Amino acid sequence: MSKKLIQAQEISKYYRLGVLGSRSLKEDLKEWWRGKLNIPVEPDPESRRHIWALRDINFDVYQGEVLGLIGKNGAGKSTLLKIISRITLPTQGKISGNGRIASLLEVGTGFHGELTGRENIFLNGHIMGMKKKEIDLKFDEIVEFSGVARFLDTPVKRYSSGMYVRLAFAVAAHLDPEILVIDEVLAVGDAEFQQKCLTKIKSISREEGKTILFVSHNIQTIRNICDRALVLDKGRIITSGDSESVLASYIKMNRDQYLGTDYSKLPSLPGNEFIRIYKVELIPDFLDQNQVIDIRTALNIEFEFFYQAEESGKIQVNLQVFSASDELIFEIASESRALATGRIRGSAQIPGNFLNDGSYYISLSFLRNSTSRLFYLESCLYFDIEDFKGSMEFSGKWAGVVRPSFPVDLFQLTDPA
Amino acid sequence: MKDKTVWQWEISPNRPWYRLNLKELIQYKDLLLRFVRRDILASYQQTILGPIWVFLQPLFTTFVYFIIFSRVAKIPTDGIPPFLFYLPGSIIWSYYADCVTTTMNTFQYNAYIFNKVYFPRIIVPLSTILFHSFRISIQLLLFTGVYIFYSLHGTVLQFSWQILLAPFMIGIAACFALGCGLIVSVLTAKYRDLDNIMLFLLRLFMFAAPVVYPASLIPQKYKFIFWLNPLTPVIEIFRTSFFKPHPLPLFYLSLSLLTTMLVLVIGIILFNKREIQIMDVI
Numbered sequence: 001m002s003k004k005l006i007q008a009q010e011i012s013k014y015y016r017l018g019v020l021g022s023r024s025l026k027e028d029l030k031e032w033w034r035g036k037l038n039i040p041v042e043p044d045p046e047s048r049r050h051i052w053a054l055r056d057i058n059f060d061v062y063q064g065e066v067l068g069l070i071g072k073n074g075a076g077k078s079t080l081l082k083i084i085s086r087i088t089l090p091t092q093g094k095i096s097g098n099g100r101i102a103s104l105l106e107v108g109t110g111f112h113g114e115l116t117g118r119e120n121i122f123l124n125g126h127i128m129g130m131k132k133k134e135i136d137l138k139f140d141e142i143v144e145f146s147g148v149a150r151f152l153d154t155p156v157k158r159y160s161s162g163m164y165v166r167l168a169f170a171v172a173a174h175l176d177p178e179i180l181v182i183d184e185v186l187a188v189g190d191a192e193f194q195q196k197c198l199t200k201i202k203s204i205s206r207e208e209g210k211t212i213l214f215v216s217h218n219i220q221t222i223r224n225i226c227d228r229a230l231v232l233d234k235g236r237i238i239t240s241g242d243s244e245s246v247l248a249s250y251i252k253m254n255r256d257q258y259l260g261t262d263y264s265k266l267p268s269l270p271g272n273e274f275i276r277i278y279k280v281e282l283i284p285d286f287l288d289q290n291q292v293i294d295i296r297t298a299l300n301i302e303f304e305f306f307y308q309a310e311e312s313g314k315i316q317v318n319l320q321v322f323s324a325s326d327e328l329i330f331e332i333a334s335e336s337r338a339l340a341t342g343r344i345r346g347s348a349q350i351p352g353n354f355l356n357d358g359s360y361y362i363s364l365s366f367l368r369n370s371t372s373r374l375f376y377l378e379s380c381l382y383f384d385i386e387d388f389k390g391s392m393e394f395s396g397k398w399a400g401v402v403r404p405s406f407p408v409d410l411f412q413l414t415d416p417a
Numbered sequence: 418m419k420d421k422t423v424w425q426w427e428i429s430p431n432r433p434w435y436r437l438n439l440k441e442l443i444q445y446k447d448l449l450l451r452f453v454r455r456d457i458l459a460s461y462q463q464t465i466l467g468p469i470w471v472f473l474q475p476l477f478t479t480f481v482y483f484i485i486f487s488r489v490a491k492i493p494t495d496g497i498p499p500f501l502f503y504l505p506g507s508i509i510w511s512y513y514a515d516c517v518t519t520t521m522n523t524f525q526y527n528a529y530i531f532n533k534v535y536f537p538r539i540i541v542p543l544s545t546i547l548f549h550s551f552r553i554s555i556q557l558l559l560f561t562g563v564y565i566f567y568s569l570h571g572t573v574l575q576f577s578w579q580i581l582l583a584p585f586m587i588g589i590a591a592c593f594a595l596g597c598g599l600i601v602s603v604l605t606a607k608y609r610d611l612d613n614i615m616l617f618l619l620r621l622f623m624f625a626a627p628v629v630y631p632a633s634l635i636p637q638k639y640k641f642i643f644w645l646n647p648l649t650p651v652i653e654i655f656r657t658s659f660f661k662p663h664p665l666p667l668f669y670l671s672l673s674l675l676t677t678m679l680v681l682v683i684g685i686i687l688f689n690k691r692e693i694q695i696m697d698v699i
Contacts, residue, residue, distance in 0.1 A: 004422060015697065025608060086535035089430055089693050096424035109533040112455055114462040123455055126448035127534055155462070 003098075005179055005211050006061035006084070010093035013054040013079050013235075053079040055235045057093070061179070061213060066205045068226030068243055069215040070250060072384065073324060073359055075232040077215050081105060084181055084213065099178030099211075102128055106183070108168025113157030117148055117167055120156050124171045138174045146170035173200050180204065184216035198397075201225060217359060219247055220387040221397070251292055259284075259383055269306075275366045275375040276306040278343070282362075282381050285352070294388040295403055298352040301381065302345065303364060309341040315374075316367045319348050322379070324359035329401055336370045356403035357387040438537065445540050452544035457551060471555050478511065479503045486629045495631040497660045501567050501574075504560050505659070506628040509587070509652050512553040513594045514619055519545045520598025521615060524606045528699045538692040539685070542598060546591050553587060564659060579658030579665065586651045593647045593677040599684030606695040627652050647673040647680075 016024070054076045061067050071077050082088045084095060085103035110127040111120050121142055125135040135142075143149050146167040148159070156164055182201065202225060204210045216222050222229055222243055229246040231239045231253075239249050260281025263269050269276040284291075285298040293299070307315055316336040321329045332348060362381040366374040387398065461467045479500060486492045487499035494502040520542040524531065527541055568574050605611040623629075626648040635643045643649060650666055650673045657663035 007422075007424075028607075082532075083428065086428060086693065087532060088696050090428065091430055094427055094429035096422075096427045098422075098425045103534060106533045110530045112459055114459045115455060119455070119458065123451050126445075126451045127530065127536065129445075129534075129536065130447075131444075132447045 002063040002065070004060050005063050005099055006095060006097040006213075008057055008059050008084075008093070008095045011054055011057040011080070011083060011090045011095065012052060012092040013076075013083065013088070014050065014091040015053055016050050052235050054083075054090070057232075057235075057237055059230055059237065059240065061211060063211055064205075064209045065228055066212040066214060066226045068222040068229035068246075069213065069232060070217060070219070070222050070229055070247070071232035072217060073382070076235040077217070077232055078105075078183070079235075080232065081181060081183055081213075081215055097179070100129065101179045101181060102175045102177035103181040104128075104172050104175075104183065105181075107165060107172050111156055111164070111168065114155055116154060117146075117152045117156055117159070120167065121171055124168065125174075128172065128175055129177070130175060134176065142170045142174050145173060169197055173197075173204075177210075179211045179213065181213045182215065184214070184218060184221060195397075198224070217384065218357065218387065218397070219251065220357075220389075223247055259381065261380060270377060271305070271375055274308045274310075274368075277364075277375075277377055277380075278304040278306065280362075280364070280377070280380045282383055287352075292386050293383060294386040295355065295357055296352045296388055297385070299350045299383070301348045301350070301362065303347075304343060304345045305366070307339060307341060307344050309339060310368070312338075313368050314338045314370070315344075316370050317346050318365040318367060320363045320365065321350070321355075322361050322363065323401065324361070327401075329355070329360070336367075353405040354402060355385055356398060356400055357385045359384050442537055442539070445536055448536060449540050449544050449547070452540065453547045453551065456544065456548040468555075471552050472559050475504060475508045475511065475556050475559065478507045482507060482629050492630050493634070495633060495661070497574075497656075498567060498572055501563060501572075502631075502656070502660075503629065504563060505557075505655055506626075506652050508553060508556045508560060509590055509648075509655060510623055510626065510628045512549055512556075512587070513590050513648060514623070515552075516546055516549050516591065516594035517598045517601070517619060518616070519549070520595060521601035521605060521612070523598075523602045524695055524699055525609075528696075531696055531699075539599075539688060542595060542602070542688075545598075546595050550587070550591060557583070557587075574660055575662055576659050577657075577662040579654060579662075582658065583655055586655050589647060589673060589677050590651050592681045596677065596680035596682075596684035599688040600680070603687045603691045603695065606691075607698045627656075631656075644669040645672065645676070647677045649673070 016027075057076075057080060059067075069077055069080065079088070081103070082105070083090050085101070085105060087103075087105075108120075108124060110124055112123060115123065121139065122132070122135055126132070143152060146163075146169075148163050148167050151159065151163065156167070159167070198221070201212070201214070205212050205225070212225075214222070214225055226243045228241065229243040230237050231246055231250050233253075238253075239246050260279065262279045262281075264278050269278065271277050280301070280303040283300040283302060284293045285300065286292075287294075287296055301319065303317075309315070314336040315338075316334055318331055318333045320331045323329055334346060334348075360383055361379045362383075363379055364377040366376070368374050461470070464470065466473070482503040483499050486503070487494065519526075523538070523541050523545075531538065564574065601611070601615050605615065625643070625646055632643070632649060632653045644666070650670045654665065654670065
């Protein structure tokens with residue numbers, strides 16, 4: 001068995017929620033007076049005042065392996081990354097390790113817009129922990145990899161975003177630590193470049209035998225890159241093992257999950273005097289036994305609410321779909337109808353072969369006479385769309401927000417020689 | 418199972434306050450110098466006068482002091498030409514003030530980096546101090562120029578061997594500024610109210626140091642308190658060494674050194690202990 005490089009024991013991370021102000025100052029003073037942190041022992045998932053972002057995380061990383069960390073948004077992936085990267089401290093537990101770690105939670109950290117590309121290569125390289133000698137040695141390689149040689153003496157604020165990312169990734173790709181911690185958000189930019197990033201990451205692990213900790217919520221990427229994987233959910237590790245079997249159980253877990261919220265179980269329904277929401281749910285039209293939402297799956301959204309009608313008022317519901325980075329992808333609207341007071345059901349469909357793979361969330365907006373907003377139900381549904389490539393040879397992340405299957409045809413015009 | 422592996426590093430909730438990792442700090446020497454270089458390069462991008470601003474700043478300030486404190490308020494300057502009298506005081510003072518204000522905002526200004534990458538955080542305040550030290554060295558050249566100009570034009574100025582202490586005096590100011598800045602940076606990270614108070618206090622503090630008046634103006638009964646301020650001997654010795662030979666106030670100088678070291682040590686310990694925890698509340 002190869003050497004253990006990282007050993008995480010009982011890692012937990014506690015966050016206090018809410019706004020910092022005079023109230024939190026009072027609590028701080030109390031804690032300071034008593035000489036210890038006031039942390040409730042029992043995790044209470046419903047609490048609005050605190051959260052255990054991670055709870056009793058144990059894992060080991062061995063030399064030369066690529067360990068994948070998969071989980072939904074909010075599962076605690078980023079927090080764990082930050083602890084390993086020494087950006088934040090765990091509340092409990094400890095991580096021990098051997099070897100130099102470089103963390104790529106972002107490319108181009110510390111880039112200064114006013115400085116030239118050349119200056120920024122050094123600046124960023126040093127921030128990532130490289131020494132001057134190392135950068136001098138790899139400088140030409142970095143420049144070549146980035147493909148921005150012509151603009152080396154131009155301030156990076158004049159770069160296009162593509163060039164900027166290329167240069168940033170080029171530096172990151174030439175780091176030479178024993179352990180590399182990579183966040184998937186790293187693979188940004190256009191499709192070609194993303195492919196280049198993933199290929200580079202692969203070659204770093206295969207050819208150079210680097211140990212890599214890779215975080216993603218994309219099953220396809222983890223399958224492509226990792227030997228072993230862990231699934232994080234609500235701050236706990238729920239499965240671990242070789243990536244194939246872990247992914248299989250992760251997929252199963254997602255399948256069994258009910259996508260939606262039934263508010264009628266809560267003590268009070270969200271809403272106001274005009275609108276009360278009973279439930280919102282997502283019902284996918286699964287295509288096969290596997291029951292995974294992939295890019296081909298059509299999604300039905302159904303919601304029920306109580307409507308307090310007003311004289312000569314019409315009700316309209318708008319549905320907004322956002323990407324995980326809070327970008328509004330599109331908004332669709334119902335027709336504005338004069339409905340009577342009472343329980344109302346609405347439904348909408350997002351066809352298959354429309355959204356690209358990724359994480360999305362939905363918000364509902366209730367309007368009177370198409371203009372005045374009665375109620376806004378923010379981010380009530382979260383869902384992930386998995387990639388499906390079929391027979392396609394390209395294995396990287398497909399670019400773009402939408403991914404329609406409009407026909408693109410090729411014809412042979414000249415006779416084959 | 419017995420675990421016999423020896424670990425090179427460990428991450429745990431508690432950081433002992435005494436563990437200042439000097440070896441690690443030396444490993445990041447290149448980063449420190451690069452930050453200084455970045456600040457120097459960046460501060461004069463897209464300006465017309467460029468590096469000349471390093472000179473203009475103290476000249477303008479001194480000119481304003483000259484008008485207000487010498488012409489209007491008629492505060493004596495120990496028989497030294499007022500312009501020449503104010504120049505070193507204002508240079509040293511603004512060095513101190515700039516160092517403190519930038520250092521105390523370390524976490525707020527650098528959160529975007531601190532949130533993504535680990536390196537010893539103290540590199541940032543250290544680079545700030547070095548950057549301002551670079552500026553003050555140039556400004557002191559300007560002062561020397563003005564000094565020579567005055568001497569050539571008939572003003573009788575007597576310097577003493579104490580001018581050799583100038584770098585040492587600037588060093589005290591730097592350490593004191595670093596210490597103050599570090600302490601405030603840790604205190605203001607969570608609750609920003611203190612920032613405003615600090616800026617206000619800093620402005621008042623200028624008048625507690627002999628920047629716009631000579632120390633000889635202070636009545637005997639306040640003398641001790643006045644000289645407790647580490648900046649007082651710094652500015653006073655700097656000035657007398659260039660203008661009028663004066664025995665070294667050794668007692669106050671050592672007192673100033675002691676205070677400075679105390680503030681600096683407290684600052685480093687606080688900063689070292691809290692630098693990572695602070696990231697949860699920024």
